[in-house]
Amino acid sequence: MGQKVNPIGYRLSLTKDWRSRWFAQKRSTSESPAFGDLLREDLKIRSYVKEQLKQAAVSKIVIERFAKRIRVTVHTARPGLVFGRKRQDLDQLKEKLFKLSGGNEIIIDVKEIKKHELDAQLVAESIASQIERRVNFRRAMKKSIQATIDAGADGIRIRCAGRLNGAELSRQEQYREGRVPLHTLSANVQYGVARATTPAGIIGIKVWMCLPDNIEEILYATNAKKGKVSKGTKGKPGRQRAKK
Template sequence: MGQKTNPIGLRLGIIKGWDSNWYGGKNFAPKLIEDDKIRKYLHARLAKAGISKIIIERTLKLVTVNIFTARPGIIIGKGGQEVDRLKEELKKVTKKEIQINISEIKRPELDAVIVANTIARQIEGRISYRRAIKTAIASTMRIGAEGIKVLISGRLGGAEMARSEMYKEGRTPLHTLRADIDYTLTEAHTTYGRIGIKVWICKGEIYGKPELVPTIGIGSKSKQAGPRGKAPRKRR
């Protein structure tokens, strides 16, 4: 089971939290669609900012967008001008007040999204896929990861027939639910087709009960609500 499913989805509510934290009720579907629009817009608008993930929180009148990035300077801009411009643009999308919080990723080599995007950009720049992957693996292990696995599929090197290759180092225990596994899937667009890239990074194991829901900009009622539209029951 652990080998086939998304490692982040498998660990939701155990050691991983949700990317959307709000209580929707009957308006769940429109809010979910709005969250998707916000994420797509930000990823397109800030393609060079090294965005890892976007966590969206909602109160009655406020939408809080938490952006985790490796290059916060690109988003903030000179004197915070870019952030103010971004707020105005998102207001047009949501028709609500927007608050933007930017968090810097101190060690981007341990972030699966950033590692996968780095490999994809290098392949699009005509660098050998083997060289790009081995460089990424070496950097990740040097920073302190317990393990990394990279699966690449497609017409590798412009070959006539598509194939898959896997590169790994260290341990990535997908069945161990307390293992802190970061995962992503991305694509490199080349002249001979699309190349799929999957990255798993094991950062260690988490013991105890971690804080799953961020508390930035959320009211006391919203803290208890998951993104599925109903507040979870308290365990006895």
């Protein structure tokens, strides 16, 4: 079952944390909305932020709720595109989220990702962008694998599925290098999903990435001098063609 479970949800409370951090009752009260209402509101906030910042390489959006205040933390590889000139884009985003949240105070934090090669979601979106620009999917996958291993990842696996290269029949192909343990709960496994829209149809991209334990220090450069990532083994990525 390890291959059918989302690696992030599989490791919640162990090595991964929730991306929505708040508490709500099942039914709405005079003091707080119901769980379903807050969940729907979170989905609207994430969808809007992702759409407005689609050029800013946004990896994930963490939402924290307090009494009458919402903190939205945007993890991005291009923080300059989030702020805009003289923080105008950030202020406009805050005003829109203020309306979506029903008048709650909005606090937007931006965390910069220093090494986008070590973020599974950004790697998946990069491959999707290349496929939409008519780059050969095999070339995009191999290039991303080599860049991730060179950056210090323990292993990576990438799978593309759909009408690859405009083929008449849909199929899926995957490449992998290094170790990507799906059953080991203590392993730091990242997971990213993206979709590439092509004239032949939609191609789905999934990325599994196994990272060292001290990756947070390297990814966000909180302790760049002390944190060292061991280099992965270089070599030609192994190809695996999955059965239909």
